Amino acid sequence: MSVAQPxxxxxxxxxxxxxxxxxxxxxxxxxxxxxxxxxxxxxxGQHTLLDLPGFGDSPAPPEPWGTADYARAVxxxxxxxxxxxxxxxxxxxxxxxAARRPDLVRGLVLIASSGLKxxxxxxxxxxxxxxxxxxxxxxxxxxxxxxxxxxKNAGPMRATFVRVVxxxxxxxxxxVRCPTLLLYGQGDTETPPEIGRRLAALIxxxxxxxxxxxDHYTVLTEGRHRxxxxxxxxxxxx
Numbered sequence: 001m002s003v004a005q006p007x008x009x010x011x012x013x014x015x016x017x018x019x020x021x022x023x024x025x026x027x028x029x030x031x032x033x034x035x036x037x038x039x040x041x042x043x044x045g046q047h048t049l050l051d052l053p054g055f056g057d058s059p060a061p062p063e064p065w066g067t068a069d070y071a072r073a074v075x076x077x078x079x080x081x082x083x084x085x086x087x088x089x090x091x092x093x094x095x096x097x098a099a100r101r102p103d104l105v106r107g108l109v110l111i112a113s114s115g116l117k118x119x120x121x122x123x124x125x126x127x128x129x130x131x132x133x134x135x136x137x138x139x140x141x142x143x144x145x146x147x148x149x150x151x152k153n154a155g156p157m158r159a160t161f162v163r164v165v166x167x168x169x170x171x172x173x174x175x176v177r178c179p180t181l182l183l184y185g186q187g188d189t190e191t192p193p194e195i196g197r198r199l200a201a202l203i204x205x206x207x208x209x210x211x212x213x214x215d216h217y218t219v220l221t222e223g224r225h226r227x228x229x230x231x232x233x234x235x236x237x238x
Contacts, residue, residue: 024090
């Protein structure tokens with residue numbers, strides 16, 4: 001089924017050369033969140049900061065999308081084989097893209113990436129069960145009392161959020177063949193290091209680093225210089 005292609009807002013900077021780097025933000029964010037990190041690596045080559053559809057200056061998808069739809073949309077605007085750097089949901093899109101379009105991704109950097117379902121503890125499973133019962137009995141209350149902050153703040157993107165958050169990309173991760181760098185904060189509770197460990201076990205050419213003192217968001221702020229160093233070293237080896 002063909003998917004309508006909304007315009008994707010983007011910022012391009014740097015010098016065209018051997019390395020094209022594409023940056024994809026997390027859910028609810030925009031390209032501005034990755035801009036300081038991306039600009040610190042400007043000498044690497046040409047950089048493209050994306051606003052994924054539905055975020056920043058890019059219009060929302062015309063219908064609820066899944067991760068595969070996002071991968072198809074960004075594939076149409078890539079300058080060629082790229083190093084894809086994705087944070088959180090942007091990493092999940094990169095996983096899908098690398099699995100389905102290996103000709104477009106020569107290296108993959110996943111920062112606090114989602115992509116696998118979390119292994120729920122007992123209280124998590126109980127909460128999910130309660131949500132399902134509430135949704136059947138009183139649908140309006142389910143999202144109010146059980147939804148995450150991303151769910152509650154998703155607005156017109158809520159149906160897309162529900163689709164992508166429930167996708168498990170284990171099969172796609174196992175199909176990725178390009179070199180992959182996985183970077184996770186030790187204190188991340190959104191996409192905890194156990195997701196990174198499981199992805200590293202699935203992706204044949206993956207290397208995982210868990211960074212002390214950082215969480216899901218501070219990897220891009222307090223940890224920016226540590227992340228930049230690792231991306232620079234990774235790109236030099238491609």
